[in-house]
Amino acid sequence: MPKVKAEKKSRQHQEVKNQGIMFNTGMGQHILKNPLIVNGIIEKAALRPTDVVLEVGPGTGNMTVKLLEKSKKVVACELDSRLVAELQKRVQCTPMQTKLQILVGDVLKTDLPFFDVCVCFTVLRMSTLSIYLLVYFLFVLHLFRCAVLMFQREFAMRLVAPPGDKLYCRLSINTQLLARVDHLMKVGKNNFRPPPKVESSVVRIEPKNPPPPVNFQEWDGLVRIAFVRKNKTLNAAFKSTAVEQLLEKNYRIHCSVHNVEVPADFSITKKIESVLQEAGFCEKRARSMDIDDFMVLLHAFNSAGIHFS
Template identity: 65%
Template sequence: MPKIRSDKKCRPHKDVQKQGIGFDKTLGQHILKNPQVITSMIEKASLRPSDVVLEVGPGTGNMTVQLLENCKQVVVCEVDTRLVAELQKRVQSTPLQNKLKITVGDVLHKELPFFDVCVANLPYQISSPFIFKLLLHRPFFRCAVLMFQKEFAQRLVAKAGDKLYCRLSVNTQLLARVDILMKVAKNNFRPPPKVESSVIRLEPINPPPNINFKEWDGLLRICFQRKNKTLSAQFKHNYVIDMLSHNYRVHCSLNNISIDNNFDIKDNIQKILKDNEMDDKRSRTMDIDHFLILLHAFNSQGFHFT
């Protein structure tokens, strides 16, 4: 484990506090103030001197400063221009200034830059969309060490049959190895949030599974709409039948396949489920292999989910 340097090359946090910055809870601004937690997160990222690091929601720069001391460049994405100005002042006229690159705006609406490692105390309200954005980012990054709400972190690692098992669990574990590293209590933040937090480490699986992710996710959206219902019941909803019927007709048209006048979309869907012993299964108990089998079964009969 590399030793984290902590040279005092910029304004310490107590000087930043004197500025009297008010944090906006609607933007998820809960600043991580415990230096031991920050140091531990950076150590878990195993940074190299040549790394480019992405940090989302840097706040007043408590983590940013340590990151800058241990890598080639830090690219931060911050939506609050007040905090951007504060971060710039904190490293101004220091050796760290030229290693910092700041992007202003909503990270969900921007293309992610190239980076080797992502380390961040994320605004919790963007947790789910950011995870999906991260998982689909190319080129591949080495790892991400991220702070999340405790329950969200538990969803990421939940297994089939667990209470918190959901579409997020399946998608994350399909595309990455993910582990919970440590719990972080409320009093480590300013202002304290209402929930406990956890730090996770995520490593993309490279190469990823050879599937169409949009189609895969389309299947999961149907299956997890009511994860306690049987798949047979889930696939009887009119919106599901209409979507699969439309896609099937497009598939047949593109491949010059004629559709028999007696073709019944509902019967065919149920037959696929029954033939693969999936009709009585419930999404909450199905693992990744089950969903892969189900997707292949539908695709092989010309049914698609995009």
């Protein structure tokens, strides 16, 4: 290792030792140290004095103490027992102590109490973890008012991407179907200790209440097919052998359940083409279709007895 790099690494190691905690970056332990960013995010969360706040990954409590000042109660979920001890010491013998509940463990495997607002400022990478957390909030914990979450910037921009944007994808339309999503701010990596390798962004997610009147399993089945090749026309996307076999199986099940006879010369290819043609979607491409377009298309397929799973 070159001498300059070795010296830099040695200085960084000594700084971390002086702080008393070795942060595990593999667990997303990058502590947000800029108080201006912390205050700005809390302001945009629009907390109420009656709110119960779920904080995922409180770290050493920089955000937690601010949340305690603005809300009725904070439920902090932390996986690292060392940071739990730091957080407990920080509020011990203060008026905030009775307002803080600490849950030790993985938020995805913990029985959570009711909460109004969720905040998570752990730097979540564009990975399965980010998607799991998002799905967990939107499907399992959909009764909360809003969630303010920090993600790797590209993942965050996918959540808010509109039709036609190069980042617009299945994740974009599924999230926007279930919630209003707003990009709040960019957060540079130098605002963290230690700095992560990626730039971050903060988004605000408000679940739609009531949720849209759509069978999500059917919806996601359609969207999945369309976005496999989002630049292809739908006519081409539905010509996949695997897609045709699945839809024909579903169609025959539908006909059997409803006592509809399937003609001997039945062709699923012609059936799909007929639906796309009549609905005016043959030449449409998923990259430019919005929620209303997919709603219309799903209704057209379902009305013709074709279902998705």
